[in-house]
Amino acid sequence: MTASTDIVFAEIGARLRAHRLGRSLTPEALADRLGISRAALYRAEKGEITKIEMLTAIANELNVSLPTLLGVGIEYVPNAISFFERMRQIEEDCEQIVGLFSPISYLVTTSDYDRVLQEVLYESVPGDTHDDVEGIMSILLERKRKYNLKRPLLASIISDADLARFMRDGLEGRTGLPADLVAHRRRLAVEEVRHIVDMLRDPEIGVQIGVAREPIPSTSFQIVRKGGKATLTVSPFRLGHSPNIRIGVGFITSAPEAIDLHEQIALRLWDSSLKGSEAADHVEALIRQYGNA
Incomplete structure (x- = not known):
């Protein structure tokens, strides 16, 4: 064999x-x-x-x-636990990750984000499905741990419109939360965006961030490369504000056509994105506009 x-x-x-x-x-x-x-x-x-x-x-x-x-053709994944576990497996020992996630790739979020994310996910699901949240958070934390251990190259494309919405609305699992909790969650969202500014001004080795000012696709996707092989994951599941971990079908494929088409989208957005200090200045302007409303 x-x-x-x-x-x-x-x-x-x-x-x-x-x-x-x-x-x-x-x-x-x-x-x-x-x-x-x-x-x-x-x-x-x-x-x-x-x-x-x-x-x-x-x-x-x-x-x-x-x-x-068998992984023949397109692999369809009908729930968030399976999907994030497959992402964790695919990222393991990879060499490069190119991602389009809102408001930013989970892999470079802060530990404070992890703590509030678990609360937000609990809010977003019925009480009898809280085991799903525990399973998802366990997988997400392991993904982040392995990423920080191995440090593959990461290029993350984020949308300035998504950042504005993130700060304006905060982290909410559902509507109708108490006003003081909403204000607290908005402050946490602003702090997470400030963390993005810090990464733009003082980039970590191997981490590149581009801030797109044009409309971006509504679905998140990630291209992972390892040993000459590329794998595409397309996600209907959403973390952060108004999360969705309940309904959707993600798909995973290594088909060259799918890889090429999504890579073209990523390259187009990357080429037109703001980067470095220019991007940091732009995001700080968004904080002044939306972070104190």
Whole structure:
């Protein structure tokens, strides 16, 4: 068996784990449903799959298609836990990340943002789905930890309109919050934007930020490169203000056409974006305009 084949099977195991998490199944519960041992499922999630029949049974139990588990064509991901887990897996040991997320790539947000984000996500979902929030936050924090440990190159494109909206509305999981809490959340949003200004004026090694002044796509996407391979993730899920972790279908693909089209969007926005001190001056003007309303 060649090394490239090993990598493919490892990726199948990673997808299996992500979709299991998305179905809120423990390894023991899924193994029991499949009539196999916990050890056998563990090996499958490590990519040690010897029979297509087992993979077919797993796909049926997780309610995903066999091509999705195999990574053939487009991988559709129907819930936020599975999607963010797949992002975490794809980013692991990567060399470069190019992202378009609002208000900025989660990977370079502050620890204060993490604390308020968990509160905001709790607000955004019914009480009986709080386990989803805990699962998502665990995955997000692990993503950030691995990013800070490995420090791949990161290019993040942000929208000045999104920053203005972020400061004007603050971090809210739902409407109707008490006025004092809304004011507090708006102050936290402004502090996060000030952190962006700091990164623009004194860039961290390997981090590039562009501030776009033209309209940007409504869906977030990220292109991750590792070992000559590029992977595109397109997300319907949203963190921060008015988050959505409940409804949507994300997709993941390495199809050259999809990569090329999204890379063209990223390059166009990057070329026309403000950068460095010019971008910092522009964002500070936005803070003066929207941060004290």
